[in-house]
Amino acid sequence: MIRFECDYAEGAHPQILKLLTETNFEQTPGYGTDIYCDKARAMIKDLCDFKGADVHFLTGGTQANMTVIASILRPHQGVLCAETGHIQNHETGAVEATGHKVLPLPGKDGKITAAQIETACLEHRNNAEHEHMVQPGMVYISNPTETGTIYSRNELKTLSAVCRSHSLPLFLDGARLGYGLAAAPNDLTMADIAALCDVFTIGGTKVGALFGEAVVFTNPALQTDFRYMIKQRGGMLAKGRLLGIQFVALLENGLYFDISAHAVELALKIKTAFIKKGYAFLYDSFTNQQFPIIPDRQLEILARKYAYSFWQRIDKQLSAVRFCTSWATKKTDVNALIHDIGEL
């Protein structure tokens, strides 16, 4: 079985294992106060061209999301997000478990617009009984989104402006950030993201690491005492250096971006193969996740050899599915898949 069902089917990029092994017997203080975490922090600040950033490392995406969100909101506030947002659908109510409502906004492509934020804020404020409703307290977006789409620089600038005009911190979940930056239509840089968001994550788990998400706070008002939050939510790794070491390995010589480009290149080849076959797509993705709509009979044939994720039933004969590539995807596997798509 060749697996295209997700981007976390393998271990880590060999450079990471190498650095973990080389440093294994060094003694360091715990909880992220070691030299490797320090080095990774410095590398991230450089990459983002943002000296005042406060950088932390957590083990997973749900953990990062709930810890960041709970650290920002007051009790009566909720977090605006796309109705397809990971925090709304795939975190077993982790945000609600910290006491906060997720406030989903409708959308077709996984994204939200500045106009939606503006409307949500005004509708709340102008409602005579607004004190009986959850107050919008921050905005969560993901880039790339859960549907593989990305925000343009202009879209992010407009979102950022409306958020700032309403004093809403803007949080970008970058669980697959590398794959977004590697997408052909992308015009965002790390420095743009740092300048336009108040806090964002750089995903390691799905982009070459064993595990790990870097949380980057650029807004100084949100930086106070975040380490307490990490500890309280169970995200503080005793051997914190494991996270520092992994991010050092990922960021050295642009490895993170190289392996992201590799995954995206292969995903686009798969996309092209499905297009050639005349299949439509649920979302127009230029990143490492592709969502073709395929007749069930053809899917059965593919399923004999390839693992993919079922996404959504379209009608009695058609299903949307997800094919994912990653830093670890082999060209030979993709070529085999493309060949078999051609044969369908």
Place this chain on the structure above:
Amino acid sequence: MIRFECDYAEGAHPQILKLLTETNFEQTPGYGTDIYCDKARAMIKDLCDFKGADVHFLTGGTQANMTVIASILRPHQGVLCAETGHIQNHETGAVEATGHKVLPLPGKDGKITAAQIETACLEHRNNAEHEHMVQPGMVYISNPTETGTIYSRNELKTLSAVCRSHSLPLFLDGARLGYGLAAAPNDLTMADIAALCDVFTIGGTKVGALFGEAVVFTNPALQTDFRYMIKQRGGMLAKGRLLGIQFVALLENGLYFDISAHAVELALKIKTAFIKKGYAFLYDSFTNQQFPIIPDRQLEILARKYAYSFWQRIDKQLSAVRFCTSWATKKTDVNALIHDIGEL
């Protein structure tokens, strides 16, 4: 600087890195549903001689503690524990953040007694206003305790009996379990723990792993839907196999017990050296943590070469400190320390 300040200063036992590297490019499904987690689960059930156990793997101790406790208690219930308990003092209120009060019981050696549990339950039940107080809903102990002491088989049996008579699940935090089982006075087996507790952890982070705690539910009434809890509290690793692989490596051929014995042997050598020097101890520990009481002037000398943890000021001239060994501690480092203790 030679570090004795904690048992998580290094990476992982080489066997673990070896197995992680060997399996690195295998493709597995995520979230702990892979063959390595399955294998580790089977090994743990065997080890505990408890076929009906439900075994899960989480990344850290605080995460394991809060997730287990929040999964068991109803909203009005709290968790009884020693006043020195990790959940009471060193988890930034993680249990309270899930809505539950920690109910500390006094004690001198980090342990609690069956009589204390009995009294706490009766006092609660007999109080005319008990509905105005938090109801004891479970009992948390650690073994070894945060002070290095251990429970005897008889103590655990008595505790278990009183807990069952009051329908209180008994949770044993085994963050350093290997070091406890390796202690000379220990008469507990894994099977005893499985039979006497309702849920317990087997600590990996401090006993050879990069990270990882196995959570073992033996009480079937507590096993429902625990995977939801792990996900909700941010503890579900995408590449769950990393935990399975580590526990497989640790449990194969008794490695876990061998490296624990190594650490305890070295800790006792250090203990003996301090005893010879005439120093008293804050706690009478036979495990890998030792708490000598040392004149400040002597401490300053040791501090030039060795890292230890400050524990408690005793008086104007004396401090209790902690020296820790681990699976990774080198005999040569211990010998150097012993020599320098002799020279004080």
Place this chain on the structure above:
Amino acid sequence: MIRFECDYAEGAHPQILKLLTETNFEQTPGYGTDIYCDKARAMIKDLCDFKGADVHFLTGGTQANMTVIASILRPHQGVLCAETGHIQNHETGAVEATGHKVLPLPGKDGKITAAQIETACLEHRNNAEHEHMVQPGMVYISNPTETGTIYSRNELKTLSAVCRSHSLPLFLDGARLGYGLAAAPNDLTMADIAALCDVFTIGGTKVGALFGEAVVFTNPALQTDFRYMIKQRGGMLAKGRLLGIQFVALLENGLYFDISAHAVELALKIKTAFIKKGYAFLYDSFTNQQFPIIPDRQLEILARKYAYSFWQRIDKQLSAVRFCTSWATKKTDVNALIHDIGEL
């Protein structure tokens, strides 16, 4: 200004003030353990023909809802409800503040169907990643709904059956229960509600009391320790008898049902007046809330003399508004309104 904007604009029915005054200097034990609460409990059990019911009194609706819901759900569970449900929209995230997600289901008339519950449960169970999603743990309905509609006996029976088949407790929020039972199309009895729901409330605040909601648990599995929950959520009144006294006064000689019928009769007169004028309605309500759609120019005229609630903009010229009657509404005020509607 004549107020039709809500059903809590006045104090309490005179019978309540009378009984409060008569009993004022009696000394009773606190927290709902007095003879008046006991008497009210017995009256409610009789009324519901349900001897095994567990009856409690809380001060308000949001308090009752969140306390009941938090007492039932496990941490990973959420509550299914209509997207118009009070807990979803008008309680400032009170349910989420106890850690639980509200799971709204779409609908046009404020009601949900048995088929929707069935689908939600099956979709959850059949999702390969259901552990990453909030598990449906109970169902919340309101009767009458927030839009003035009511459930028929047959609808409630079907809902109840599907809930029981999925082990989902069914909770009926009866904040305006009296007005629902008084509606012409209603065929539900108190005994039906008690038999078909697991827990429900009988609203006092909006039906003649100063304040107060009776919470009635019929499912014995949900009855344990609810008084702890009330205290923990801040709902336990020191002078609990105030609630008992009010419910005794309300239930004596069917006062609760008489005053409800009065309010509904007047509301239907208002409805008829708007129908005669040719106005449409946002919802087809037979209870004390009416939602006519009125041209803005006409609304301005009414607003000079009458207070109503703005509900929803329909288009540039039309708004849906709410006119409410209550136990305290005067016939002369309604007649004045009807006259002025005729003159529009």
Place this chain on the structure above:
Amino acid sequence: MIRFECDYAEGAHPQILKLLTETNFEQTPGYGTDIYCDKARAMIKDLCDFKGADVHFLTGGTQANMTVIASILRPHQGVLCAETGHIQNHETGAVEATGHKVLPLPGKDGKITAAQIETACLEHRNNAEHEHMVQPGMVYISNPTETGTIYSRNELKTLSAVCRSHSLPLFLDGARLGYGLAAAPNDLTMADIAALCDVFTIGGTKVGALFGEAVVFTNPALQTDFRYMIKQRGGMLAKGRLLGIQFVALLENGLYFDISAHAVELALKIKTAFIKKGYAFLYDSFTNQQFPIIPDRQLEILARKYAYSFWQRIDKQLSAVRFCTSWATKKTDVNALIHDIGEL
């Protein structure tokens, strides 16, 4: 049975019932936005000589405490208080249910000192692992305390100063405030309390009202959005005017202070009677709660005619009990008790 077991055994002062009855059919907007709440707010600001105060009305003490505390603390912070504090012992973990640890400080008389606060803050800050511990985020005191004692003006000034030096909001729970201000040794004024605390409550439930606590925020930084908090925690009364009306009645012509003085005068008579008999006291109270230590045999005799609260077993023959007076206590009842004490 003559009841001295608590100060909430009766209904309300007749002036309150009178004003409730007189205003019963007035129509007012809901949720505390009516003219009576406005009037009561103005009266309280005048009384405290603090124009910038933000005044709210809640139904009960536990509700007020948890809502205030949860509105102030960030997630990783806890609330320092006396180990006898109501929030620590008698609110079923209401504060913990909002996610925060209560941090009790030892003490003999129900009070805490500025030095204790100072030490707690310094110990926290200076601990190398302070991020693993709950951060002190505010201070809770009660006046009078749960043991009947009171803070002097000087004590409160010192407490306030140390709190401000550590940026810890100081919250005074005045559930029995009237009785404290009426105590002979008291030298605090309402204006002192307003100036020295950041937020405090003026208790109505135990001082003449049916129910109701006024929450007074003097610190402007804590005033934002508190109405959302009230609604979210279930404390927003639909007929909010009931609270306004009660406080208007209580504060008009100093009624609150007169009835408090009445209760304290009678309590001191009881105290004197016990002193004459040679009994000791658990706490040296000059307020409406008295805690004599009485031989069990004598207690049995009193119990035939009088209700009191059991407080604490002293030894095999002696128990500490509580006798409470209130605004409603009758002189004849007190005289009867004094006579019977003399006869013991």
